Amino acid sequence: MKTFKGNVLFLDRSDINTDEIIPAKYLTEITKEALKPNLLEDLVLPGFARADTQDKAVIVTRENFGCGSSREHAPWALEVNGINVVIAESFARIFRQNMYNCGMFAIELPKETIDNLFLNYAGKEVTMAVDVDSNQIVIQADGKSETIDFKVGEFDKTLVKEGGWVGYADKNY
Amino acid sequence: MGKTIAEKIFDAHRVDEPFPDTHVLKLDRVFCHEITTPIAITDLMARGMDRVFDPTKIKAVIDHVTPAKDSKTAAQGKILRDWARRHEIKDFFDIGKNGVCHAIFPEKGFVRPGYTIIMGDSHTCTHGAFGAFAAGIGTTDLEVGILKGVCAFHFPKTIKIVLTGTLKPGVYAKDLILFIIKELTVNGATNMVIEFTGPVVDAMSMESRMTLCNMAIEAGGTCGICYPDMTTVDYLWDFIQDEFATKADALADYSKWVSDVDAEYERVLEYNVSELQPMVTVGFKPDQVRTVAEVSGTKVDQIYIGSCTNGRIEDLRIAAEVLRGKKISDNVRAIVSPATPAIYSMALKEGIIEIFQDAGFCVTNPTCGACLGMSNGVLAEGEVCASTTNRNFNGRMGKGGMVHLMSPASAAAAALAGTIVNSLLFKA
Structure with a gap:
């Protein structure tokens, strides 16, 4: 199982698409590691700089994250940068499934909860940790701690625990 | 309670329901191209699982960057080619025989009503035009599809869109789907199938239905679906003969793949x-849609006619009708990419290629290239493209470039005028 804990990158925009996460010109790479320097290279978001992705483990964002292409290079570009968790109001279907298929978390939270995360924590030193067994996100900032419950389907949780879909499918089908 | 076509296809293909709302379906087709498949192949090899579930159900093509533009794309093609040979995948379309996946696979008769299809490409939804359940998936799902012939999906919730009336001259399936995406928004159909029905769809060619279904993903849809009918047969x-x-027998059989009235x-x-x-489209999202009239006069630098949305023979015929006997503006360059070799041949025989060339178009081989800014028509920073493709994301056709999505008729008109304009202006 991967690790789901660390610093948080806040991306305050909806509809961040796969071309923004990793542009098509890098799809000619045949290793995941090669995608590392180009994560979010084409992201259109005032105030965002590529360096902001350094030392992050979690992304918090708005609606429809990962829309567009089916490229699993998007989760891979996150993974090789140490980001195994994206928390959003909603995801595009293929991106969301790709995350769980890779044993990573794509967690959906209600709009009000996401609003509060931005309001309370964006711009601060904050860490988040996903507790796989209790379905909770533990947030630490300013020496205080907050816990948020989330929902995850049994299938998706199994994929996270087993490290992805290939091993599971090979065993069962 | 009756069932939708997608539910019926699920029922006929479900092999397991290991968890609530997790439907593992048997696959009739696994389509592959050279961008998303090589990593699946190398991962399967690394796991010691270099096998395929059924080489007759796997179809593969090199289409995104072809012929190869550099060593990296050559290596991707080689991995796919070697794999197809190793596993005796007979339907592998290499350089010279290759075309845009969502045009060439239907053209070869690989898609049938009631089929389940996956591909590591988001525009796989195109094949729903035949009454199939066809979904774009990522490389891991592709790996499992190749290895085991199965894929897991959630229950196919469905949005039904009923289209009535008659399209005006100069208005096509592309205009219709842009309008529908504007109505649904970019995530209005997320995790859902979009059924396109009604007299307007009934009257459409398969090419137009593919244009409609192709862009279901731009509203977040898993698949676009049209009911099979005599046009499909x-x-x-x-x-299938x-x-x-x-x-009539074929139609009777295929008619089981239609949604129940209830x-x-x-x-x-x-x-x-x-x-x-x-x-x-006017912005960087496919639901940012205006009428051509509203943005008429917007200058463009490049015109691109092609892709899995609008690179089929019907599209080239429509564009050629606008272009016949005219020259493109001195202020633009224009590119047409017939989506398959068969379409290219037809266009040659019908004199369409000559019309494009006389007008000043560059005619390229079949490839996805320019649509995603990989080759054959990449934009420079600050340039604007009138394009018949399906995505206007920022940087999609080249970093800093702007893409206006439109029909082949509107793109042809933009080539002549050098600006966005109603194609009827150029009708004889």
């Missing part, structure tokens, strides 16, 4: 489209 007849005595839908939306105008 006619398109497929060369490939050994299976059925008559076309099927349950998430939403039902009805539009009379008789007053619909030519449409165009």
